Amino acid sequence: MFTGIIESMGIVERLPDSKNKTLSIKVGCLAAELKPGMSLAVNGCCLTVTQIMEEEVQFFILEETLRATTLGELKMGEEVNLELPLRMSDRFGGHFVTGHVDCKQTICAVEKLGEEKEIWIHYPSFAKCYMVPKGSIAVEGISLTIGKITNESFCVWITPFTLNHTNLRTKRPGDKVNLEFDLLAKYAQKIINERLGTND
Incomplete structure (x- = not known):
């Protein structure tokens, strides 16, 4: 479990490929x-540490993680x-x-x-019920507050401190980011759906 308060930035040292699914990050x-077996959130993705070499940490990345998150699109030297x-x-x-990125x-x-x-x-259509003004959302693992909302998108306001201490300072239109919707909202929606007998 995490809280979305980023502690530091890491640097990508090795990328997973078709033969070796290892991601290496310099974490300082x-x-x-x-230690091996512990969890670390990388751009909001909970990963299991497999090996530590001084300041470099390695993770085994599942195919599903590469498909469903931005970890499959990382570049060498990129900040995370x-x-x-x-x-x-x-x-x-x-x-x-x-x-667990949605x-x-x-x-x-x-x-x-x-x-x-x-x-x-x-945001995808299934997530419209989680779009609440002043509600919480994790973007690239960062706990942020939802601002304005339209039928297809939402905005977040980023403070100078967050810009200086996270990878959001480098993001541009067209870039992809990991989203995790509010856990409590997801549980509430599941309970409502079960009460109503729907699967949406």
């Missing part, structure tokens, strides 16, 4: 807090968002983030508003 000082799993004693600064979607617009940015992102 976070390596000292990890990192978050260690939540400890029971930690402050809960964001919202419940599982690291989909990858396209940024449709980025507007600079002084020092901050307004980023518009498409």
